[in-house]
Amino acid sequence: MPLLDRNGSKLDDWTISEDGTADAPRILVAFEHLKDALAGNGRGRRIGVAIANTVKADALAPFLNDIDLVSIAFPAYGDGRGFSIAKQLRHAGFKGTLRAAGPLIADQFAYALACGFDEIDLPQAQAARQPVEQWVHAAASISNTYQRGFGAENILDARHAARLARK
Amino acid sequence: MYRYDEFDARLVRERVAQFRDQVARRLDGSLSEDEFKPLRLKNGVYLQLHAYMLRIAVPYGTLSSRQLRQLALIGEKYDRGYGHFTTRTNMQFNWPRLRDVPEILDLLADVEMHCIQTSGNCIRNVTADHFAGIAADEIEDPRPTAELIRQWSSLHPEFDYLPRKFKIAVTGAEHDRAVVRAHDIGLRILRNAKGEIGYEVMVGGGLGRTPMIAKTIRSFLPKADLLAYLEAVLRVYNLEGRRDNKYKARVKIMVHEIGAEEFARRVEAEFARLDGPAIAADPEEVARIAAYFASPAYETLPARASGFEAAKAENRAFATWASVNLFTHKVPGYAAAVISLKGIGDAPGDITSAQMRVVADLAETYSLDELRITHAQNIVLPYVKKDDLFVVSQTLVEVGLATANAGLITDIIACPGLDYCSLATARSIPIAQALAHRFADEKRQLEIGELNIKISGCINACGHHHVGHIGILGLEKSGQESYQITLGGDATETAAIGEILGPGVPADDVPDAIERIVSVYLAQRTSGETFIEAVRRLGLAPFKAAFLEKTHAPA
Numbered sequence: 001m002p003l004l005d006r007n008g009s010k011l012d013d014w015t016i017s018e019d020g021t022a023d024a025p026r027i028l029v030a031f032e033h034l035k036d037a038l039a040g041n042g043r044g045r046r047i048g049v050a051i052a053n054t055v056k057a058d059a060l061a062p063f064l065n066d067i068d069l070v071s072i073a074f075p076a077y078g079d080g081r082g083f084s085i086a087k088q089l090r091h092a093g094f095k096g097t098l099r100a101a102g103p104l105i106a107d108q109f110a111y112a113l114a115c116g117f118d119e120i121d122l123p124q125a126q127a128a129r130q131p132v133e134q135w136v137h138a139a140a141s142i143s144n145t146y147q148r149g150f151g152a153e154n155i156l157d158a159r160h161a162a163r164l165a166r167k
Numbered sequence: 168m169y170r171y172d173e174f175d176a177r178l179v180r181e182r183v184a185q186f187r188d189q190v191a192r193r194l195d196g197s198l199s200e201d202e203f204k205p206l207r208l209k210n211g212v213y214l215q216l217h218a219y220m221l222r223i224a225v226p227y228g229t230l231s232s233r234q235l236r237q238l239a240l241i242g243e244k245y246d247r248g249y250g251h252f253t254t255r256t257n258m259q260f261n262w263p264r265l266r267d268v269p270e271i272l273d274l275l276a277d278v279e280m281h282c283i284q285t286s287g288n289c290i291r292n293v294t295a296d297h298f299a300g301i302a303a304d305e306i307e308d309p310r311p312t313a314e315l316i317r318q319w320s321s322l323h324p325e326f327d328y329l330p331r332k333f334k335i336a337v338t339g340a341e342h343d344r345a346v347v348r349a350h351d352i353g354l355r356i357l358r359n360a361k362g363e364i365g366y367e368v369m370v371g372g373g374l375g376r377t378p379m380i381a382k383t384i385r386s387f388l389p390k391a392d393l394l395a396y397l398e399a400v401l402r403v404y405n406l407e408g409r410r411d412n413k414y415k416a417r418v419k420i421m422v423h424e425i426g427a428e429e430f431a432r433r434v435e436a437e438f439a440r441l442d443g444p445a446i447a448a449d450p451e452e453v454a455r456i457a458a459y460f461a462s463p464a465y466e467t468l469p470a471r472a473s474g475f476e477a478a479k480a481e482n483r484a485f486a487t488w489a490s491v492n493l494f495t496h497k498v499p500g501y502a503a504a505v506i507s508l509k510g511i512g513d514a515p516g517d518i519t520s521a522q523m524r525v526v527a528d529l530a531e532t533y534s535l536d537e538l539r540i541t542h543a544q545n546i547v548l549p550y551v552k553k554d555d556l557f558v559v560s561q562t563l564v565e566v567g568l569a570t571a572n573a574g575l576i577t578d579i580i581a582c583p584g585l586d587y588c589s590l591a592t593a594r595s596i597p598i599a600q601a602l603a604h605r606f607a608d609e610k611r612q613l614e615i616g617e618l619n620i621k622i623s624g625c626i627n628a629c630g631h632h633h634v635g636h637i638g639i640l641g642l643e644k645s646g647q648e649s650y651q652i653t654l655g656g657d658a659t660e661t662a663a664i665g666e667i668l669g670p671g672v673p674a675d676d677v678p679d680a681i682e683r684i685v686s687v688y689l690a691q692r693t694s695g696e697t698f699i700e701a702v703r704r705l706g707l708a709p710f711k712a713a714f715l716e717k718t719h720a721p722a
């Protein structure tokens with residue numbers, strides 16, 4: 001499926017291997033096979049995990065240092081659970097790639113980035129209607145937001161800086 | 168009142184440009200109708216029965232004269248010369264065209280207003296006590312808290328796709344005038360034993376088809392922890408609130424299903440691991456916001472205003488208006504004046520553009536340029552010198568806004584109902600009008616005293632009927648409108664859900680039914696006892712008996 005990040009389209013170099021048996025440099029395994037895939041990983045493969053948005057961030061906590069990517073499913077654009085999971089994983093110290101997978105809309109891109117996501121894995125149909133330029137444009141449509149996060153400049157710190165400069 | 172700085176202003180402008188772009192992408196097919204829907208809702212554009220409706224945020228009900236004049240202009244240019252104030256202190260226009268909306272949003276941005284998050288499954292416009300800053304029973308002005316929440320909740324990246332809408336209300340007084348226990352989160356500012364100021368946090372209130380009174384999950388939250396704590400509540404709800412059924416998706420259902428204690432435990436666990444300082448606004452920022460709400464420069468006036476007293480003695484109508492529509496101000500010589508939008512026969516909450524301009528002028532001349540909108544769909548002039556009240560009231564008389572009924576039986580709250588709303592099962596405005604006519608007599612209204620009637624046109628309860636002393640719910644029964652009447656609801660700090668009196672009655676019988684309920688009260692009240700106090704003392708039985716007697720329905 002088409003992949004994009006804040007710079008535009010991106011090549012997906014991860015191989016989906018639900019049970020973790022595929023012989024590829026980067027494999028994306030299902031959550032229930034994650035433990036086994038990590039245990040049997042003597043070959044230096046990089047491992048990522050795909051989770052439903054009902055999986056608790058806590059359940060992933062023991063593995064966060066050993067995995068390179070977490071792909072969180074968005075079953076529908078109106079289901080915002082993935083945003084909270086992303087924030088929790090980042091807060092728990094996850095430094096790898098966070099991927100939002102599902103039929104999001106371009107107008108959610110800025111929110112996804114602000115919650116700590118790096119990339120969006122879009123279904124073909126969505127990508128066809130909403131070309132990547134729309135995503136890049138939408139991501140930049142609001143230049144400052146009221147919340148500190150991983151996305152746009154935040155107003156709290158900007159005001160703070162302005163206060164310091166005046167002193 | 169709060170004024171935008173460059174950041175607020177830019178965000179609102181960019182939001183307008185973003186919406187223009189979204190409309191364009193809807194038109195060129197990039198966005199499907201389904202995908203566009205939440206985007207338009209979060210910009211206040213709602214599809215009604217006959218047309219689009221635009222809902223404009225009036226944060227915590229505060230408006231300047233300039234802003235009200237702009238609303239008057241929008242009403243004239245893009246609507247039919249009037250607007251409608253809602254029970255969440257927003258303004259609604261019922262007839263704008265979709266293609267005019269970006270232009271209207273620009274006009275709003277010109278006066279530091281917007282429609283952001285006035286609809287949709289997100290954190291909605293924050294409401295507060297309409298007598299904030301002027302009530303004697305206030306511990307702290309709730310508006311700085313409300314403004315802080317407004318900013319924090321605006322375009323919150325994590326909480327814009329919640330299971331369902333989410334409403335927050337704040338009160339800073341002992342007497343709750345903001346119905347905080349009927350909100351998803353209610354905040355009450357209080358002082359603890361050490362004299363520190365903080366919040367009581369209540370969660371899971373709401374009306375709708377499953378009315379619930381919010382439960383306290385934190386009895387004292389230090390002020391500095393507010394945003395982090397709200398973030399914890401919202402995160403727990405966002406992750407675990409039900410998404411399988413629209414009618415079970417409000418946080419009140421989750422609180423009910425797992426219990427307030429368990430909900431509190433999950434919130435506290437999330438709160439404990441959040442990075443509070445990264446979420447909180449720094450103390451200087453909190454102080455910056457609070458400074459906008461500092462007490463205005465009041466004049467030193469005698470508590471007894473001689474001009475005011477003389478005018479009352481000379482003019483009976485003014486004396487009545489003054490005895491009903493004024494609220495005691497904490498500063499001697501001042502009063503807050505309620506402008507009733509419940510003229511007999513008017514649609515509750517409606518105001519014409521011409522009236523808006525007159526009210527704006529009055530606020531500018533006599534009330535430090537400020538107005539408040541109340542959840543009871545009225546307007547308040549918060550800072551009027553008592554000696555100016557007569558002039559103010561005479562101007563109001565000229566434009567039909569001097570109805571002396573604030574808090575009385577004809578000060579009825581009603582939702583738009585079947586006249587406008589696509590979800591309605593019955594009309595509500597005509598019921599309000601019929602009742603207003605029935606009880607129009609000023610003397611009788613005064614004799615009955617404080618009594619809130621609230622009417623909703625369907626089970627969604629936008630007219631707050633559950634918390635009306637008398638609640639009226641319009642339903643549809645085999646093709647006929649049928650009105651279910653409840654008794655004993657309470658929207659204050661003693662919040663309660665009204666109980667159903669009996670089978671529904673047809674529209675024409677509603678005034679008689681209410682009349683019978685009121686007669687029981689008048690016959691059985693003790694001296695000085697208000698309607699709701701009598702209902703509490705007597706219980707439902709005598710009212711039920713009187714109600715059923717004439718409906719000929721089996722009990």
Ligand code: SF4
Pocket residue numbers: 582583584585588589590591592623624625626627628629630
């Ligand atoms: S209560 Fe029902 S009829 Fe009234 S405004 Fe709400 S949804 Fe519409």
